[in-house]
Amino acid sequence: MMVSMPGRKSALWLAAAISVLTFTTAGLASAATRERPCNGSVELCSRTLDQVVLPGTHNSMSNEEYGWAIPNQHYSIPTQLGYGVRAFLIDTHYGKPSPGTGVSGVANWKGSDGDPHTNNAGVYLCHVFCTLGASDLTTELGKIANFLASHPREVLVFQVENYVDPEDIASSVSDSGLIDYVYTGSTDQYPTLGEMIAENQRVVMFSEGNTGSVPWFHDSYAGAMQETPYDFRRNEANVPLSTQGGIDLLTNPATLDSTCRPHRGGTTGSIFLMNHWVNGNIDDGPDGTLDVTPDPAVAQILNQPDVLIARAEACKARRGKLPNIVAVDDFGEGDLTDAVRQLNGVKAKPFFEVTRPRKATVKAGRKATYKIAIRNWGDGESALTRVCASVPKKLAVKPKCVSAYVSQGNPGKGTAILKISTRRIIQGRFKGSKSGQVRFTISGGGDSISTTAALKVKPLKKKKPKRKRH
Secondary structure, X not given: OOOOOOOHHHHHHHHHHXXXXXXOOOOEOHHHXXXXXXXXXXXXXXXXXXXXXXXXXXXXXXXXXXXXXXXXXXXXXXXXXXXXXXXXXXXXXXXXXXXXXXXXXEEEOOOOOOXXXXXXXXXXXXXXXXXXXXXXXXXXXXXXXXXXXHOOOOOEEEEEEEOOOHHHHHHHHHHHOHHHHEOOOOOXXXXXXXXXXXXXXXXXXXXXXXXXXXXXXXXXXXXXXXXXXOOOOEOOOOOOHHHOHHHHHHHOOOOHHHHOOOOOOOOOOOEEEEEEOOOOEOOEOOOOOEOOOOOHHHHHHHOOHHHXXXXXXXXXXXXXXXXXXXXEOOEOEOOHHHHHHHHHOOOOOOOEEEEOOOOEEXXXXXEEEEEEXXXXXXXXXXXXXXXXXXXXXXXXXXXXXXXXXXXXXXXXXXXXXXXXEEOOOXXXXXXXXXXXXXXXXXXXOOEEEEEEEEEEEEOEOOOOXXXXXX
Protein backbone atom coordinates (compact mmCIF):
# COMPACT_ATOMS: atom_id res chain seq x y z
CA MET A 1 0.00 0.00 0.00
CA MET A 2 1.21 3.45 -0.88
CA VAL A 3 0.22 6.25 1.45
CA SER A 4 0.36 9.93 0.49
CA MET A 5 3.35 11.76 1.86
CA PRO A 6 2.82 14.49 4.46
CA GLY A 7 4.25 17.97 4.06
CA ARG A 8 8.01 18.04 4.43
CA LYS A 9 7.93 20.26 7.52
CA SER A 10 5.50 18.12 9.45
CA ALA A 11 6.58 14.68 8.31
CA LEU A 12 9.25 13.94 10.88
CA TRP A 13 7.07 14.61 13.91
CA LEU A 14 4.24 12.74 12.22
CA ALA A 15 6.51 9.74 11.80
CA ALA A 16 6.57 9.19 15.53
CA ALA A 17 2.78 9.11 15.57
CA ILE A 18 2.36 6.57 12.80
CA SER A 19 0.59 3.52 14.13
CA VAL A 20 -0.63 0.37 12.54
CA LEU A 21 -4.38 -0.17 12.48
CA THR A 22 -5.58 -3.73 12.74
CA PHE A 23 -9.07 -4.90 12.06
CA THR A 24 -10.78 -8.20 12.83
CA THR A 25 -13.70 -8.78 10.54
CA ALA A 26 -17.01 -9.95 11.94
CA GLY A 27 -19.93 -10.67 9.70
CA LEU A 28 -18.34 -9.11 6.62
CA ALA A 29 -20.49 -7.78 3.82
CA SER A 30 -20.58 -9.08 0.28
CA ALA A 31 -17.23 -7.35 -0.27
CA ALA A 32 -15.57 -9.96 1.96
CA THR A 33 -15.53 -12.38 -0.95
CA ARG A 34 -13.34 -10.00 -2.94
CA GLU A 35 -9.59 -10.46 -2.84
CA ARG A 36 -8.01 -7.60 -0.96
CA PRO A 37 -5.42 -5.47 -2.77
CA CYS A 38 -1.82 -6.63 -3.13
CA ASN A 39 0.67 -3.81 -2.48
CA GLY A 40 -2.25 -1.41 -2.61
CA SER A 41 -3.94 -2.49 -5.84
CA VAL A 42 -6.20 -5.40 -6.70
CA GLU A 43 -4.80 -5.37 -10.23
CA LEU A 44 -1.34 -6.34 -8.95
CA CYS A 45 -2.50 -9.56 -7.30
CA SER A 46 -2.48 -11.52 -10.56
CA ARG A 47 0.96 -10.30 -11.64
CA THR A 48 4.20 -12.09 -10.90
CA LEU A 49 6.84 -10.18 -8.95
CA ASP A 50 8.88 -9.55 -12.11
CA GLN A 51 5.83 -7.92 -13.71
CA VAL A 52 5.38 -5.33 -10.93
CA VAL A 53 7.14 -2.00 -10.35
CA LEU A 54 8.08 -1.29 -6.72
CA PRO A 55 9.04 2.06 -5.19
CA GLY A 56 12.51 1.76 -3.67
CA THR A 57 15.14 3.74 -1.80
CA HIS A 58 18.93 3.84 -2.05
CA ASN A 59 20.89 3.44 1.19
CA SER A 60 17.49 3.06 2.81
CA MET A 61 18.90 2.78 6.32
CA SER A 62 20.80 6.11 6.12
CA ASN A 63 18.25 8.59 7.35
CA GLU A 64 17.65 11.97 8.89
CA GLU A 65 14.94 10.70 11.23
CA TYR A 66 17.47 8.65 13.24
CA GLY A 67 20.01 11.49 13.19
CA TRP A 68 22.50 9.95 10.77
CA ALA A 69 25.22 12.17 9.33
CA ILE A 70 25.13 12.60 5.53
CA PRO A 71 21.75 10.86 5.25
CA ASN A 72 20.46 9.56 1.93
CA GLN A 73 16.84 9.52 3.13
CA HIS A 74 14.63 11.75 5.23
CA TYR A 75 12.86 8.84 6.93
CA SER A 76 13.72 5.58 8.65
CA ILE A 77 12.83 2.27 7.03
CA PRO A 78 9.75 1.75 9.26
CA THR A 79 8.46 5.19 8.29
CA GLN A 80 9.25 4.56 4.62
CA LEU A 81 7.17 1.39 4.85
CA GLY A 82 4.24 3.38 6.18
CA TYR A 83 4.54 5.77 3.24
CA GLY A 84 4.61 3.06 0.59
CA VAL A 85 8.24 2.12 -0.08
CA ARG A 86 8.47 -1.59 -0.90
CA ALA A 87 12.10 -2.12 -2.02
CA PHE A 88 15.16 -1.31 0.07
CA LEU A 89 18.85 -1.08 -0.83
CA ILE A 90 20.77 -1.55 2.43
CA ASP A 91 24.37 -2.09 3.63
CA THR A 92 25.51 -4.36 6.47
CA HIS A 93 28.76 -4.09 8.45
CA TYR A 94 30.23 -5.36 11.68
CA GLY A 95 30.25 -2.75 14.39
CA LYS A 96 31.03 -2.40 18.05
CA PRO A 97 29.45 0.00 20.55
CA SER A 98 31.94 2.77 21.21
CA PRO A 99 30.41 5.55 23.31
CA GLY A 100 31.35 9.02 22.14
CA THR A 101 32.36 7.82 18.67
CA GLY A 102 30.70 9.79 15.89
CA VAL A 103 26.97 10.40 15.87
CA SER A 104 26.09 6.75 16.40
CA GLY A 105 28.37 5.60 19.20
CA VAL A 106 29.23 2.59 17.02
CA ALA A 107 32.55 1.96 15.30
CA ASN A 108 33.35 -0.42 12.46
CA TRP A 109 34.91 -3.63 13.74
CA LYS A 110 36.93 -6.38 12.10
CA GLY A 111 38.39 -8.02 15.18
CA SER A 112 42.04 -7.86 16.11
CA ASP A 113 42.31 -11.64 15.93
CA GLY A 114 40.49 -11.91 12.64
CA ASP A 115 37.22 -12.85 14.33
CA PRO A 116 34.62 -10.09 13.75
CA HIS A 117 32.41 -11.43 16.55
CA THR A 118 34.74 -10.51 19.41
CA ASN A 119 34.32 -7.81 22.04
CA ASN A 120 30.55 -7.34 21.75
CA ALA A 121 30.71 -6.73 18.01
CA GLY A 122 27.47 -7.18 16.11
CA VAL A 123 25.86 -6.67 12.73
CA TYR A 124 24.72 -3.15 11.92
CA LEU A 125 23.15 -1.26 9.10
CA CYS A 126 25.83 1.30 8.20
CA HIS A 127 26.85 3.20 5.10
CA VAL A 128 30.61 2.57 4.91
CA PHE A 129 31.40 4.24 8.24
CA CYS A 130 29.30 3.16 11.21
CA THR A 131 30.38 6.29 13.09
CA LEU A 132 28.19 8.34 10.70
CA GLY A 133 25.11 6.31 11.56
CA ALA A 134 24.32 2.76 12.63
CA SER A 135 21.22 0.72 13.39
CA ASP A 136 21.27 -2.74 14.92
CA LEU A 137 20.26 -5.08 12.12
CA THR A 138 18.13 -7.44 14.21
CA THR A 139 16.24 -4.56 15.80
CA GLU A 140 15.44 -2.94 12.46
CA LEU A 141 14.41 -6.24 10.88
CA GLY A 142 12.11 -6.78 13.86
CA LYS A 143 10.33 -3.50 13.05
CA ILE A 144 9.89 -4.70 9.48
CA ALA A 145 8.49 -8.01 10.72
CA ASN A 146 6.01 -6.12 12.88
CA PHE A 147 4.90 -4.11 9.85
CA LEU A 148 4.36 -7.29 7.84
CA ALA A 149 2.37 -8.88 10.66
CA SER A 150 -0.11 -6.01 10.64
CA HIS A 151 0.00 -5.44 6.86
CA PRO A 152 -0.70 -8.93 5.50
CA ARG A 153 -1.09 -7.87 1.85
CA GLU A 154 2.36 -6.37 1.22
CA VAL A 155 5.36 -7.87 -0.64
CA LEU A 156 8.87 -6.44 -0.10
CA VAL A 157 12.29 -6.78 -1.75
CA PHE A 158 15.67 -6.20 -0.10
CA GLN A 159 19.00 -5.78 -1.87
CA VAL A 160 21.90 -6.10 0.60
CA GLU A 161 25.39 -4.74 0.04
CA ASN A 162 26.83 -7.24 2.44
CA TYR A 163 30.11 -6.98 4.34
CA VAL A 164 29.38 -9.64 6.96
CA ASP A 165 29.13 -13.42 6.99
CA PRO A 166 25.87 -14.49 5.34
CA GLU A 167 25.18 -16.76 8.27
CA ASP A 168 25.11 -13.69 10.52
CA ILE A 169 22.51 -12.12 8.23
CA ALA A 170 20.52 -15.34 8.52
CA SER A 171 20.75 -15.19 12.33
CA SER A 172 19.40 -11.64 12.40
CA VAL A 173 16.58 -12.56 10.02
CA SER A 174 15.69 -15.51 12.25
CA ASP A 175 16.03 -13.69 15.59
CA SER A 176 13.96 -10.73 14.38
CA GLY A 177 11.04 -12.88 13.25
CA LEU A 178 11.43 -11.76 9.64
CA ILE A 179 12.20 -15.36 8.68
CA ASP A 180 8.47 -16.09 8.92
CA TYR A 181 7.94 -13.99 5.78
CA VAL A 182 11.01 -14.80 3.70
CA TYR A 183 10.51 -16.07 0.16
CA THR A 184 12.13 -19.46 -0.40
CA GLY A 185 11.13 -20.07 -4.02
CA SER A 186 12.93 -19.71 -7.32
CA THR A 187 14.28 -16.45 -8.73
CA ASP A 188 13.97 -17.83 -12.26
CA GLN A 189 10.18 -17.88 -12.20
CA TYR A 190 8.18 -15.99 -9.60
CA PRO A 191 4.66 -16.62 -8.32
CA THR A 192 2.05 -13.88 -8.45
CA LEU A 193 1.86 -11.38 -5.63
CA GLY A 194 -1.43 -12.97 -4.62
CA GLU A 195 0.25 -16.38 -4.37
CA MET A 196 3.19 -14.98 -2.39
CA ILE A 197 0.73 -13.41 0.02
CA ALA A 198 -1.32 -16.61 0.31
CA GLU A 199 1.86 -18.55 1.17
CA ASN A 200 3.06 -15.72 3.45
CA GLN A 201 6.39 -15.63 1.61
CA ARG A 202 6.44 -11.90 1.14
CA VAL A 203 10.08 -10.82 1.53
CA VAL A 204 12.61 -11.52 -1.22
CA MET A 205 16.22 -11.20 -0.04
CA PHE A 206 19.00 -10.42 -2.54
CA SER A 207 22.67 -9.80 -1.92
CA GLU A 208 25.37 -8.19 -4.07
CA GLY A 209 27.27 -11.49 -3.78
CA ASN A 210 28.49 -13.11 -0.55
CA THR A 211 25.43 -15.27 0.09
CA GLY A 212 27.21 -18.29 1.57
CA SER A 213 25.03 -21.35 2.05
CA VAL A 214 21.88 -19.46 3.05
CA PRO A 215 19.30 -20.86 0.60
CA TRP A 216 16.93 -17.86 0.56
CA PHE A 217 19.75 -15.29 0.21
CA HIS A 218 19.99 -14.85 -3.56
CA ASP A 219 23.10 -13.65 -5.37
CA SER A 220 21.68 -10.69 -7.31
CA TYR A 221 24.14 -10.46 -10.15
CA ALA A 222 24.62 -14.17 -10.74
CA GLY A 223 21.48 -14.31 -12.87
CA ALA A 224 18.72 -13.06 -10.54
CA MET A 225 18.90 -9.30 -11.09
CA GLN A 226 20.04 -6.77 -13.67
CA GLU A 227 20.51 -3.06 -13.16
CA THR A 228 21.37 0.30 -14.67
CA PRO A 229 24.58 2.19 -13.79
CA TYR A 230 24.39 4.01 -10.48
CA ASP A 231 27.17 6.61 -10.58
CA PHE A 232 25.75 9.78 -12.13
CA ARG A 233 27.88 12.34 -10.38
CA ARG A 234 27.34 16.05 -10.31
CA ASN A 235 30.13 17.88 -12.07
CA GLU A 236 31.40 20.38 -9.54
CA ALA A 237 30.50 22.51 -6.57
CA ASN A 238 28.65 25.82 -6.81
CA VAL A 239 27.22 25.13 -10.25
CA PRO A 240 23.49 25.70 -10.88
CA LEU A 241 21.50 22.49 -10.55
CA SER A 242 20.02 22.78 -14.04
CA THR A 243 23.48 22.59 -15.62
CA GLN A 244 24.89 19.79 -13.51
CA GLY A 245 25.94 16.78 -15.56
CA GLY A 246 24.28 14.03 -13.51
CA ILE A 247 20.92 15.73 -13.40
CA ASP A 248 21.02 16.45 -17.10
CA LEU A 249 21.87 12.82 -17.88
CA LEU A 250 18.79 11.58 -16.01
CA THR A 251 16.40 14.21 -17.35
CA ASN A 252 17.50 14.92 -20.93
CA PRO A 253 15.61 12.73 -23.44
CA ALA A 254 18.74 12.64 -25.59
CA THR A 255 20.80 10.93 -22.86
CA LEU A 256 18.24 8.69 -21.16
CA ASP A 257 19.08 5.68 -23.33
CA SER A 258 22.71 5.79 -22.26
CA THR A 259 21.73 5.83 -18.58
CA CYS A 260 19.83 2.57 -19.10
CA ARG A 261 22.78 0.59 -20.44
CA PRO A 262 23.46 -2.77 -18.77
CA HIS A 263 25.63 -2.71 -15.66
CA ARG A 264 25.97 -5.43 -13.02
CA GLY A 265 24.01 -8.54 -13.87
CA GLY A 266 24.08 -7.87 -17.60
CA THR A 267 20.64 -8.43 -19.11
CA THR A 268 19.75 -11.85 -17.72
CA GLY A 269 18.03 -11.26 -14.38
CA SER A 270 14.24 -11.20 -14.26
CA ILE A 271 14.30 -8.41 -11.63
CA PHE A 272 15.42 -5.10 -13.11
CA LEU A 273 16.74 -2.35 -10.80
CA MET A 274 16.74 1.25 -12.01
CA ASN A 275 19.21 3.28 -9.95
CA HIS A 276 17.94 6.86 -10.04
CA TRP A 277 19.98 9.28 -7.98
CA VAL A 278 22.94 11.62 -8.35
CA ASN A 279 25.95 11.23 -6.11
CA GLY A 280 27.72 14.16 -4.52
CA ASN A 281 30.15 16.37 -6.38
CA ILE A 282 33.05 14.54 -7.97
CA ASP A 283 35.41 17.49 -7.30
CA ASP A 284 36.48 18.85 -3.94
CA GLY A 285 34.21 21.42 -2.41
CA PRO A 286 35.35 24.98 -1.72
CA ASP A 287 36.60 24.00 1.72
CA GLY A 288 38.88 21.32 0.31
CA THR A 289 36.71 18.35 1.32
CA LEU A 290 34.85 16.04 -1.01
CA ASP A 291 31.15 16.92 -1.08
CA VAL A 292 29.17 13.67 -1.10
CA THR A 293 26.07 14.87 0.70
CA PRO A 294 22.82 13.89 -1.08
CA ASP A 295 20.96 17.05 -1.98
CA PRO A 296 17.15 17.17 -1.47
CA ALA A 297 16.99 19.93 -4.09
CA VAL A 298 18.41 17.49 -6.62
CA ALA A 299 15.91 14.81 -5.56
CA GLN A 300 13.10 17.33 -5.93
CA ILE A 301 14.00 17.45 -9.62
CA LEU A 302 14.82 13.79 -10.18
CA ASN A 303 11.90 12.33 -8.22
CA GLN A 304 9.15 14.08 -10.17
CA PRO A 305 6.76 11.57 -11.77
CA ASP A 306 7.35 12.79 -15.32
CA VAL A 307 11.12 12.43 -14.90
CA LEU A 308 10.89 8.96 -13.35
CA ILE A 309 8.40 7.71 -15.91
CA ALA A 310 10.37 9.07 -18.87
CA ARG A 311 13.53 7.29 -17.73
CA ALA A 312 11.70 4.05 -16.89
CA GLU A 313 10.14 4.05 -20.36
CA ALA A 314 13.57 4.70 -21.91
CA CYS A 315 14.95 1.74 -19.96
CA LYS A 316 12.06 -0.40 -21.17
CA ALA A 317 12.84 0.57 -24.76
CA ARG A 318 16.49 -0.40 -24.34
CA ARG A 319 16.19 -3.40 -22.03
CA GLY A 320 12.87 -4.85 -23.14
CA LYS A 321 11.08 -4.47 -19.82
CA LEU A 322 10.11 -1.88 -17.27
CA PRO A 323 12.25 -1.65 -14.14
CA ASN A 324 10.88 -3.67 -11.23
CA ILE A 325 12.56 -1.44 -8.63
CA VAL A 326 12.86 2.32 -8.99
CA ALA A 327 15.34 3.39 -6.29
CA VAL A 328 15.81 7.05 -5.30
CA ASP A 329 17.50 9.26 -2.73
CA ASP A 330 15.53 11.59 -0.45
CA PHE A 331 12.22 9.77 -0.76
CA GLY A 332 9.46 12.30 -0.06
CA GLU A 333 10.85 14.84 -2.49
CA GLY A 334 8.86 14.67 -5.71
CA ASP A 335 6.37 11.78 -5.85
CA LEU A 336 7.89 8.35 -6.37
CA THR A 337 4.74 6.44 -5.41
CA ASP A 338 2.61 8.28 -7.96
CA ALA A 339 5.17 7.51 -10.67
CA VAL A 340 5.16 3.83 -9.73
CA ARG A 341 1.37 3.67 -9.85
CA GLN A 342 1.43 5.11 -13.35
CA LEU A 343 4.12 2.65 -14.44
CA ASN A 344 1.99 -0.19 -13.05
CA GLY A 345 -1.06 1.20 -14.85
CA VAL A 346 -3.10 1.50 -11.65
CA LYS A 347 -4.77 4.34 -9.80
CA ALA A 348 -4.96 5.09 -6.12
CA LYS A 349 -8.43 4.18 -4.93
CA PRO A 350 -10.13 2.80 -1.84
CA PHE A 351 -11.12 -0.81 -1.27
CA PHE A 352 -14.03 -0.97 1.17
CA GLU A 353 -15.00 -3.62 3.66
CA VAL A 354 -17.75 -3.20 6.25
CA THR A 355 -19.11 -5.06 9.21
CA ARG A 356 -22.77 -5.96 8.90
CA PRO A 357 -24.68 -3.60 11.20
CA ARG A 358 -26.63 -4.99 14.10
CA LYS A 359 -30.32 -5.55 13.56
CA ALA A 360 -32.66 -2.85 14.78
CA THR A 361 -35.90 -3.42 16.64
CA VAL A 362 -38.04 -0.34 17.21
CA LYS A 363 -41.62 0.62 17.88
CA ALA A 364 -43.60 1.71 14.85
CA GLY A 365 -43.26 5.39 14.09
CA ARG A 366 -39.84 5.67 15.66
CA LYS A 367 -36.40 5.82 14.02
CA ALA A 368 -34.11 2.83 13.63
CA THR A 369 -30.44 3.75 13.93
CA TYR A 370 -27.70 1.87 12.08
CA LYS A 371 -23.96 2.42 12.51
CA ILE A 372 -21.88 1.48 9.46
CA ALA A 373 -18.19 0.87 10.24
CA ILE A 374 -16.15 1.10 7.04
CA ARG A 375 -12.60 -0.16 6.55
CA ASN A 376 -10.41 0.77 3.60
CA TRP A 377 -7.67 -1.61 2.43
CA GLY A 378 -7.00 0.32 -0.77
CA ASP A 379 -4.42 2.78 -1.93
CA GLY A 380 -6.45 5.99 -1.62
CA GLU A 381 -8.79 7.77 0.71
CA SER A 382 -12.44 8.44 -0.05
CA ALA A 383 -13.17 11.95 1.07
CA LEU A 384 -16.80 11.73 -0.04
CA THR A 385 -18.11 8.25 0.70
CA ARG A 386 -21.86 7.95 0.13
CA VAL A 387 -23.84 5.55 2.28
CA CYS A 388 -27.38 4.95 1.03
CA ALA A 389 -30.12 2.59 2.17
CA SER A 390 -33.05 0.88 0.50
CA VAL A 391 -35.82 -0.20 2.87
CA PRO A 392 -38.97 -2.35 2.80
CA LYS A 393 -41.61 0.17 1.74
CA LYS A 394 -44.26 -1.22 4.06
CA LEU A 395 -42.00 -0.87 7.07
CA ALA A 396 -40.07 2.36 6.64
CA VAL A 397 -39.50 5.55 4.68
CA LYS A 398 -36.44 5.60 2.42
CA PRO A 399 -33.84 7.83 4.13
CA LYS A 400 -31.54 10.35 2.52
CA CYS A 401 -27.99 9.21 1.82
CA VAL A 402 -25.31 10.33 4.26
CA SER A 403 -21.65 11.13 3.65
CA ALA A 404 -18.57 9.87 5.46
CA TYR A 405 -14.84 10.42 5.18
CA VAL A 406 -12.86 7.17 4.91
CA SER A 407 -9.12 7.57 5.41
CA GLN A 408 -6.43 5.57 3.69
CA GLY A 409 -4.28 3.18 5.65
CA ASN A 410 -4.05 -0.53 6.17
CA PRO A 411 -6.84 -0.35 6.89
CA GLY A 412 -8.14 3.19 6.88
CA LYS A 413 -11.47 3.75 8.57
CA GLY A 414 -14.67 5.74 8.55
CA THR A 415 -18.12 5.62 10.13
CA ALA A 416 -21.59 6.51 8.90
CA ILE A 417 -24.82 6.64 10.92
CA LEU A 418 -28.20 6.29 9.22
CA LYS A 419 -31.53 6.88 10.93
CA ILE A 420 -34.54 5.31 9.26
CA SER A 421 -38.04 6.45 10.06
CA THR A 422 -40.46 3.55 10.42
CA ARG A 423 -44.13 3.77 9.51
CA ARG A 424 -46.97 3.92 12.03
CA ILE A 425 -48.07 0.32 11.90
CA ILE A 426 -51.17 -0.46 13.94
CA GLN A 427 -51.62 -3.87 15.42
CA GLY A 428 -54.30 -5.82 13.62
CA ARG A 429 -54.39 -3.47 10.63
CA PHE A 430 -51.10 -4.49 9.03
CA LYS A 431 -50.90 -7.62 6.98
CA GLY A 432 -47.58 -9.28 6.30
CA SER A 433 -44.26 -9.60 8.09
CA LYS A 434 -43.20 -6.93 10.54
CA SER A 435 -39.54 -7.70 9.71
CA GLY A 436 -37.41 -7.09 6.66
CA GLN A 437 -33.91 -6.35 5.35
CA VAL A 438 -32.37 -2.93 4.91
CA ARG A 439 -29.77 -2.88 2.15
CA PHE A 440 -26.86 -0.44 2.48
CA THR A 441 -24.67 0.65 -0.42
CA ILE A 442 -21.28 2.22 0.31
CA SER A 443 -19.59 3.96 -2.62
CA GLY A 444 -16.85 6.47 -3.28
CA GLY A 445 -13.48 6.95 -4.89
CA GLY A 446 -14.16 4.31 -7.52
CA ASP A 447 -15.27 1.48 -5.23
CA SER A 448 -18.71 0.28 -4.16
CA ILE A 449 -19.96 -2.51 -1.88
CA SER A 450 -23.17 -3.40 -0.10
CA THR A 451 -24.37 -5.08 3.04
CA THR A 452 -27.68 -5.71 4.80
CA ALA A 453 -29.15 -5.54 8.26
CA ALA A 454 -32.42 -6.71 9.74
CA LEU A 455 -35.21 -4.32 10.68
CA LYS A 456 -38.05 -5.33 12.99
CA VAL A 457 -40.97 -3.01 13.65
CA LYS A 458 -43.19 -3.49 16.68
CA PRO A 459 -46.75 -2.47 15.80
CA LEU A 460 -48.58 0.04 17.95
CA LYS A 461 -51.46 -1.26 19.96
CA LYS A 462 -54.85 -0.48 18.51
CA LYS A 463 -56.54 2.16 20.59
CA LYS A 464 -59.75 1.03 22.19
CA PRO A 465 -62.76 3.21 21.35
CA LYS A 466 -63.91 5.47 24.15
CA ARG A 467 -67.12 4.40 25.89
CA LYS A 468 -69.99 6.82 25.62
CA ARG A 469 -71.37 8.15 28.88
CA HIS A 470 -75.13 7.86 29.48
